[in-house]
Structures are given as C-alpha cells and as structure tokens.
C-alpha cells in the first residue's frame with residue numbers, strides 16, 4: 001500500500017462522508033445552559049481552519065458515568081471529519097474512564113511518527129487512522145475531535 | 158539568422174529551453190519528492206534560491222563579516238560597503254533612491270514599522286513635521302477586503318490604539334476590487350490607504366496608479382503591499398506614485414530574514430521611529446535622544462547584513478533575466494493553469510477566469526474534497542502547493558470558503574510542470590471517490 005493509500009483507507013473516506021454524530025444544531029454551538037452531566041468544547045486548527053464543536057452527554061452517578069450521546073458540528077478535511085465520525089461510533093455506551101484510556105492510547109499512536117500501530121482491541125475502527133501518524137502535518141486533524149471530547153468529558157465529571 | 162548564446166539568454170521572451178537552463182542555478186529543484194520529480198509551485202509563499210545568492214551570503218561571512226556603521230577597522234568598512242551597496246541595488250530595482258529604502262525583517266515587519274510609526278505620531282508630544290502621520294478619533298484608515306493578514310491586523314491595532322476607524326473596499330465575486338465602492342470609500346477623513354498590489358490568493362492585479370490618485374485626492378497617505386508584485390512585475394514606485402511600499406526578500410530569491418520598506422524621502426525623514434536603540438541616534442542624554450535621518454532612523458540594532466548582501470545578488474539575478482520577460486512568462490503560466498483548471502470537472506478557480514489578466518498563480522476549490530486533502534494528494538505526486546486560507550481569511554469568507562489550494566509559479570517553472578500539476582489535480586476527485594461535475 002502506498003503511503004497515501006495508508007493515510008486514506010477506504011473506511012476513512014467512507015466515514016468522512018458518513019459523519020456519524022454530526023447533528024449538533026446551529027443554535028447550540030455556544031454551549032450555553034448545558035444540563036448537568038453534559039460537556040461541550042470548541043476546537044479550531046488555525047493552520048488549516050478545521051473546526052469542531054463537540055458535545056458529550058453522560059448518564060449515571062458521578063465517578064461512574066457512561067457516555068449516552070455524542071453530537072458535533074464541524075468542518076474540515078477528510079481526516080478530521082472521519083476521526084470525529086469514528087469517535088462518535090466508538091464511545092457511546094462506554095464508561096468515562098474507558099473513553100479516557102482510548103483517548104490516551106489514540107494520542108500516543110498519533111504522536112509516534114509512524115512507529116506505533118493502534119491496537120484494534122482498544123481503538124476499534126480508529127485503528128485505521130494509524131497511518132496519519134506518518135504525516136506530522138495531519139496529526140492535528142486526526143486529534144481535533146478527540147481533544148474536544150477529552151475537554152467535554154472533563155466538564156461532565 | 159544565427160543567434161549567439163548571449164542573444165538566447167537575454168533577449169526575446171523566455172522559453173522552456175531557457176527556463177530549464179535557469180533551473181540549473183537552483184540546486185533544490187533537482188530533487189525527488191515521494192518518488193517523483195519535485196514540481197515546486199509554492200513560490201508565492203517563499204521562493205527558491207539560486208547559487209549566486211547562496212554564494213553571496215557565504216562570501217560575506219568568509220571575507221567581510223563585521224558590524225556595519227560602527228568601526229574604523231578595515232573589515233568594518235568592507236562590511237559597511239557591502240551593506241550600503243546592497244541597499245543601493247535593491248533601491249534601484251524598485252526605482253527608489255538609496256535613502257528611501259529601509260531594511261526590515263520581512264514585509265510583515267515593514268507594515269508594522271509604518272503602522273507603529275504612525276501610532277507614535279498620534280500620541281504624546283509630537284514634532285510638528287510628524288503631525289502629518291497622526292490618526293485619531295474621526296479619522297479613517299482604509300484597506301481592501303483582499304488583504305493578507307499582514308496588511309490588515311497592524312491597521313486594526315493602530316485603530317484600536319488611536320481611536321481611528323478602519324474601513325475596507327469590498328471585492329466582487331470575480332475577486333476584483335469593486336471600483337465603484339472604492340470611489341465612494343475615500344472621504345475627507347481618510348488618512349491612510351493601504352492595499353496590496355497583487356492578491357496572493359486570486360492573482361488580481363490592482364490598478365495602483367488610479368487608486369493612489371483617488372487616495373491622494375483626499376489627502377491620504379498611500380501604502381502599497383508589494384509582496385506579490387516586487388518579485389514578479391518589475392516595480393517602479395515613483396511611476397506608481399505611492400508614498401510607502403513593502404516587500405519581502407525571501408519571496409524574490411533572497412534569504413529569509415530580510416525585507417524592505419520604501420518611503421518617499423521627505424516622509425521617512427519626518428516620521429517618528431518605531432524601534433529605537435543603537436545605530437539610529439545622533440546625540441543621546443539621560444532623558445532624550447536625537448534621531449538620524451532615514452534610513453538609519455528606522456534601523457535600530459545590528460542588521461541582517463549577510464542577508465542584505467544576498468538580497469542584492471537576488472535582484473541582480475532577476476534584473477539580468479529581465480523583469481519584463483519574467484512577468485510575461487509567469488502571466489502565460491498563470492493563464493495555462495487557469496484554463497487547465499477550468500477544464501477539470503468540479504474545480505472552481507478563485508479570481509479572474511481564463512483570458513483575464515492575473516499573476517502567475519491560481520487558487521482553487523475542489524468540489525467535495527477539502528483543500529488539505531487536495532494538497533496531500535498533490536504532494537504524493539511530487540507537486541508542492543499551499544493549502545489553507547493563505548493568511549487571507551476575510552477574502553476566503555467573502556468567496557464562501559474557509560480554505561483553498563494555491564499553485565504559484567516563478568521564473569524557474571516550466572510549462573511541463575504546470576501540465577504535471579494539472580494532470581495531478583484531475584486525479585483528485587476520482588481518488589477521493591467524488592463523481593459528477
């Protein structure tokens with residue numbers, strides 16, 4: 001597989017069009033009056049203009065929260081959009097602690113400059129984004145939704 | 158008729174044959190990228206450097222390195238000569254006198270120098286001759302909607318500090334300045350009009366003489382961002398009748414770290430300095446200082462001396478090739494790009510369509526594929542282009558975009574390279590699985 005094909009795997013091209021979770025209404029981008037257990041974060045990559053506003057909804061008791069919904073609005077390249085879409089499919093139903101472990105693991109792979117291959121057991125379809133780590137200029141694109149999710153999740157604690 | 162090789166090199170339009178010879182002077186262009194021959198189409202961001210420029214910098218350090226304007230020893234004199242000869246060379250290249258050319262780090266630093274000097278003329282105790290630069294509440298600073306952030310934000314900040322109002326002349330759908338709106342935009346309150354000669358996104362070439370006249374008619378100062386024109390068009394600041402102009406060396410074959418501000422001599426000598434300190438003063442006491450005339454007045458601290466020497470080598474290279482020939486060659490490459498891009502389904506070119514004058518660059522949108530992905534795909538084919546907003550967010554927003562892909566040519570690009578770029582662009586939508594027109 002060429003380096004380009006390893007970056008743009010079929011699943012990434014499909015997910016960049018599917019945009020699972022991209023249903024945050026325009027009038028909610030400001031993130032005002034969020035109910036308890038809900039967090040929201042806006043992330044912008046000023047270099048290329050990629051942008052996302054991502055909301056995390058949780059249920060359950062403090063200390064043992066479960067992700068009940070992810071909703072986002074964003075605009076950007078296929079890597080950033082596919083990454084947000086895959087994240088949205090992966091984390092609903094998981095515990096907050098498990099999701100944080102996924103985010104940490106994803107970040108480690110992205111920063112590895114091509115040395116680490118993601119563990120599909122941990123990261124599921126997000127493992128297809130491993131190829132991004134060979135393209136330092138694109139790591140921020142892949143991380144955008146995950147950084148937003150991490151911050152939003154922190155607000156729910 | 159028999160042509161000698163000298164005739165070949167210096168007369169008649171540039172041809173692919175001569176451009177291939179020019180390329181031999183640019184070592185970096187021979188390399189492979191991702192298994193393909195490099196096609197460098199990002200000169201609008203920064204240009205590549207010929208051997209003569211690299212050698213000028215090395216020669217300075219090997220033979221003349223010393224501080225300038227500060228010593229009686231032989232090397233100091235030699236370094237000062239190199240530095241001031243370089244100034245004369247670059248000044249002549251744009252039709253200015255030596256004392257009208259101030260070295261800066263780049264165009265951004267130059268625009269900030271002008272805006273901050275105006276600001277210094279606007280507050281506190283101001284010398285009578287400096288009052289002509291003052292702006293304050295009720296005054297207007299005018300720019301255009303196509304400006305690079307470097308020619309927008311310094312004016313936003315000047316207005317914020319002084320209470321003046323920032324206004325802009327809008328552009329039209331084809332990227333051209335709206336000249337009707339321009340006529341209405343100048344008022345008796347317009348103090349400064351700062352605009353770009355050539356848009357770094359649409360390639361639009363603004364009618365500088367006409368705009369400068371409109372500004373002067375209302376008594377405004379005219380500042381020209383010549384970043385995308387000085388490298389490509391052959392600039393004559395006197396014929397254009399602008400009061401100030403700025404440009405960056407690195408976009409015109411010179412190293413990074415050096416640029417210049419042109420200012421009419423009587424203005425530079427009256428304007429308060431921006432950066433102050435050593436090398437720009439006459440008499441200094443514990444409570445005040447007198448300032449040297451231009452250009453030293455604006456060159457506080459140790460300057461980019463080897464870069465200045467190399468900048469002179471760069472403009473000599475351009476002059477020897479001939480700015481008219483370079484301009485004509487790039488204009489043809491620009492037209493070839495636009496005509497080729499317009500023929501590819503799903504591509505929208507920003508700015509004037511084929512057949513209308515533009516600089517040798519083309520920014521475009523690929524329907525269904527983000528610019529970042531376009532750039533990645535082209536890079537895999539060895540084609541280096543710029544993606545993003547190109548430091549012109551308001552312009553992109555006006556055209557309904559957040560990002561675009563830009564190819565920009567220079568004297569060392571061949572028609573084959575433009576064709577290789579076009580062939581690569583034609584492959585973008587199929588690769589990303591996008592169909593339809």
Ligand SMILES: Cc1ncc(COP(=O)(O)O)c(C=O)c1O
Pocket residue numbers: 201202263264265266305307308353355356357382384385405548
């Ligand atoms: C039109 C225009 N103005 C200003 C600049 C800023 O130049 P520099 O980054 O060299 O200061 C650029 C370069 O990107 C430009 O294209």
